[in-house]
Amino acid sequence: MISGSNISRALGILIAVPASLIIAFWVMTNPTGAISGLSKLLTITIAFIALVNPKRGLIFIIPQILYTDEIKRLAVYYGAVSYSTVYEVLLGPIISILMLNAGYLAGVVFGRYSLSKNWVLATLLIGVICVAIAGTTTGGIATRAQAALNIGLYMTFIPLMGVLINDAQEARQMMKVQLWMALPSIAWGIQQYYNGFSPLEYGYARTGLSPVHFAQLFGYEKPRPFGFFGSATGYSCVGIYGALSLYFTLKGGKINLLFLLVTLVYLMGIFVYKARGCTLIIPIIFFGAWCFNGRIRTLGYYVTVGSLLFSGIIFAEKLLYVGLNKINQAIAVNTDWGREVLNVSTFSDRLKGWILLGKPSTYSPFGRLFEKGEEGRIVGQNDADFHHDIITSIVLETGVVGLLLTVGIGAFFLFKTHSYLLRIQSPARRWEASMFLACGFTVSVISITTGNIFTTVPLNFAIWTAFGSFAVLCKENEALLLEEKVEPVIVPATAR
Numbered sequence: 351m352i353s354g355s356n357i358s359r360a361l362g363i364l365i366a367v368p369a370s371l372i373i374a375f376w377v378m379t380n381p382t383g384a385i386s387g388l389s390k391l392l393t394i395t396i397a398f399i400a401l402v403n404p405k406r407g408l409i410f411i412i413p414q415i416l417y418t419d420e421i422k423r424l425a426v427y428y429g430a431v432s433y434s435t436v437y438e439v440l441l442g443p444i445i446s447i448l449m450l451n452a453g454y455l456a457g458v459v460f461g462r463y464s465l466s467k468n469w470v471l472a473t474l475l476i477g478v479i480c481v482a483i484a485g486t487t488t489g490g491i492a493t494r495a496q497a498a499l500n501i502g503l504y505m506t507f508i509p510l511m512g513v514l515i516n517d518a519q520e521a522r523q524m525m526k527v528q529l530w531m532a533l534p535s536i537a538w539g540i541q542q543y544y545n546g547f548s549p550l551e552y553g554y555a556r557t558g559l560s561p562v563h564f565a566q567l568f569g570y571e572k573p574r575p576f577g578f579f580g581s582a583t584g585y586s587c588v589g590i591y592g593a594l595s596l597y598f599t600l601k602g603g604k605i606n607l608l609f610l611l612v613t614l615v616y617l618m619g620i621f622v623y624k625a626r627g628c629t630l631i632i633p634i635i636f637f638g639a640w641c642f643n644g645r646i647r648t649l650g651y652y653v654t655v656g657s658l659l660f661s662g663i664i665f666a667e668k669l670l671y672v673g674l675n676k677i678n679q680a681i682a683v684n685t686d687w688g689r690e691v692l693n694v695s696t697f698s699d700r701l702k703g704w705i706l707l708g709k710p711s712t713y714s715p716f717g718r719l720f721e722k723g724e725e726g727r728i729v730g731q732n733d734a735d736f737h738h739d740i741i742t743s744i745v746l747e748t749g750v751v752g753l754l755l756t757v758g759i760g761a762f763f764l765f766k767t768h769s770y771l772l773r774i775q776s777p778a779r780r781w782e783a784s785m786f787l788a789c790g791f792t793v794s795v796i797s798i799t800t801g802n803i804f805t806t807v808p809l810n811f812a813i814w815t816a817f818g819s820f821a822v823l824c825k826e827n828e829a830l831l832l833e834e835k836v837e838p839v840i841v842p843a844t845a846r
Contacts, residue, residue, distance in 0.1 A: 382425065382429050382432065383429015383430050384428075385421065386425040389421050389425060389442055390442075392442065396414055397448075397449040400447075400449040400452075400453050401452055401456065405515070407449070407450050407453060408450065408524060409524065411443065411446045411447065412527055413531050414442055414446060415807060415808055415811050416528075416531055417578055418439060418443055419440075419579055419580030419581075420578035421439050422440060422580075423550060423554040427553050427554055431557050432559075433559060436559055436560075443807070444503060447504070447506065450510055451473075451510065454510060463514075466509075466513045472508060476502050476505045476506060476509075480498040482748075483497055483498040484497070500804075504810045508821055509821075511524070511821060512821040512825055515818075516822075516826075517822070517826050518779065518823050520822070521786075521819040521822040522819070525815065525819055526598065529591050529595050529612060533612065535577035536577055536616060537615060537619075538577045538578055539575035539577035539585055539622060540615075540622050542575040542622075544622075547573070574625070575622055575623065580807060582623075583803055583806045584808060585623060586628050587809045588616055588619040588620050588628065590793060590816065592613065592616035592617060593631065593789055594785075594816075596613045596616075596632060596636075597785050598612075599613050627800075631792065636785075639785045639788040642784040642787055645772060648768055662704055663704045663707045664708060667708070700739060700799075704742075707742055707745065712742075713745060713749065713750050715750055716748065716749040716751055716752070719747060719749065719752070743802075744756055767787070767820075770827075771784065771787060773824075773827060773828070773831065774823070774827045779823060786816045786817070786823065787820045790814070790816035
């Protein structure tokens, strides 16, 4: 007698075999190449998981985000050299993130999740931020839309983690998965530093499909490593991941030997990246976390940061034409690594924007908001309005009104953020929340004041998931405080 389980297995095989053949044929005959076809299949799979089980989708999307740019290079090198191939691959993470949000909403509709007020408010705020980004970004409509999409979609990881992840342990696990999955790319960047770049990497650069990739390989005498990421700027995520790996190494008062080895790889990645900011990022993050741990230290931190920024704007012109040369002479080191890292000349581009901020003529009520600008204009280094930071963009594009709104809203959210942080009673939990906040905040400040890196993958992913982990810890703490407030109901003896 044939059992029901045997019939199910037979039917499964009968369905699986032809389905596998059809999928294989579809992948192999994909017009832009088999690798691009495989990328489509992976996108469909991950997007389906994200829609059906968004919590699990948060984990599955990590390798897709980290390695999509390498898949893109492989797809072009071994397939069709066309923008269609690039778009097919790069659309993958965007579709998956959209499905994560759709999966949460579907879960609300079918009763799996409750609709979170915080998620609604955060998503609406992200929508407003996207509109502001589109309004302050220079370039054509496509450039503005792409910038808004790249920043806004990745920002949704904050509310998504807040509603999908239940406790600190799960948030910690998500960050650890990122550290482990990014490790091969960091190791490959170290290999690039010592042994040079592969024929595949040079071959993709020569196609001209990516001006950024071409410039970073052929525009410098010694190109910076980028691992399997899309650019050298993306490789700078080694700073956040290095800080987190060191934190996990020291967590609990005992050294975790496994994470110590991971930390050493990330420290080596920082060394070969040869950038000033990235070299100093770990101590800066730990200092920020220490400051955020106390009310007075937090206030002192913001006063110091604000004073440094204000001083930089006031003395920007003097720094540009006199100060940078003197600083270079004072910190000069006679080694290849030292000459490149301990050189502040490249900071001149940032100072040009700060000089604009120091001029009264830069400020107007609404900037260029209601002016008909030149479509698709690219600001060059010789232009009078050349700048390299978000603050100057806000002032030029939206004026004093836009700047005051941005500062006001930012100050309000900073106040609320730190009030939630300081409500955490457990010293260990508060330190961990401070660490996640410092990781996201430090790199955000660097992006706002020196150059927009919020659109760079996976750096933006690391920033927003660090903030998302902070949100999870605060949510968990608020739930604990609510439980403590609930007093047991005492039933009178006569009613028993």
